[in-house]
Amino acid sequence: MCGRFVISDTTPDLVRIFDVDTVGEGLPEPSWNVRPTDPIPVVLESKKEGPVVRRLEAARWSLVPSFSKELKLKYPTFNARSEGLATSSAYRASLAGKRAIIPADGYYEWHTVGKQKTPYFIHRGDGPIAFAGLYSWWRDKSKADDDPDRWVLTATIITTDATGELADIHDRIPVMLPPEFWSVWLDPDATGDQSLVDQAVAASRPMVPSLAFHEVGPVTDNGPELIEPVQR
Template sequence: MCGRFVVADVGSQLVGVLRVDVEGDDLPAPSFNVAPTDRAAIVLDSAKTDPPTRRLEAARWGLIPSWAKDVSIGSRAFNARAEEVEDKPMFRNALIKRRAVVPASGYYEWKTGEGVKVPHYIHPAGGAPMFFAGLYEWWKNPALAEDDDARWVLSFTILTRDSIGRLGSIHDRMPLFLDPDFADAWLDPTTDNVGDILDAAIDAAPEVAATLEDHVVSKAVGNVRNDSPALIEPVEA
């Protein structure tokens, strides 16, 4: 799973790496402890234009399907198993037309041993950004007026798959990592071969995972109120 991640300073890098056309006006500030229901920046290709417009937008972490009665369902849908999304009504429509890239500096995972959970920070070498495969949805709040800007809520989930190699020794699941070169194919809302795109992403993720580094960090990351660069600093195991 992926239940916490870090966005230290990747927004400006995204514009170059993923060729973003439009950046939202209300992008969230950097955070060293992004948790479910928090806002984070995602990249999506809007099909409202031809060709699609690539946007960097703020979204709520935890997918809220269009048919939801309220936002609470999103708190349980911050991750989606990549091998199940084609068959899950919660995620199926988003997989077909609303795929996203979630940029991060790294993420946290807890390794359990002898009844003790030890947090690890997993990240690319050299401070490069990393990219998670995600899905997004727009949800309309029926309790708000039609002219209320807050009526529409953009939300997202991060896809996961079985862990491999060193990451498998930390946790049995890992985010579905995307190589930047594959982002165009993943984001394209006009593609008809969604199953092939998903399979290709699942198959390619281990290559990205093999390049990542990790180290033990303070248990302070377990408290969502803590948010500082000190959280990603290595500590003694």
């Protein structure tokens, strides 16, 4: 799973890294302790009677399906399991045509032995991570049609089975897309199905051995000191 992550890149950084065409409003500031339901930057592509536009938008981290009556769900949706994603009532519509990239420096994971939980920071040493994600627009029907807050963009991070040394920390990891797969994943003209998810998982596997990790202190508050290695 991925329940906390770090994104220190600024909006201009993300525009450059992901070759973004347009930037939405309310993009969050860098954070070293992103939690579920926090605002996060997401990269997506859209097409309206013209060329494809790559956008950088702010989303609420926890996907809410468009059919939901409430913004707060009774079950967690900040992660979505890659297995069987195409048959999930919560995610299949987003998989079909609302796929996103969620940028990150890295993420935290807790290794649990008995009641002892040890936090680790997992990251790349040579650039940002592009998590495979899904998004959904949720309509707040309690708000008027002319209220700019009536639509809420929400998103989730897709996960898969952990491999290698990371499996010793936790049995799940986020799906991390290599640059050559970004356009494939975001393509609004492609209808997403389980085959596309499986391709994304396969594309992410070669990246896993390049990930580094180290133990960190308690993940509280916010700031770059959170990702500093614990000194023994």
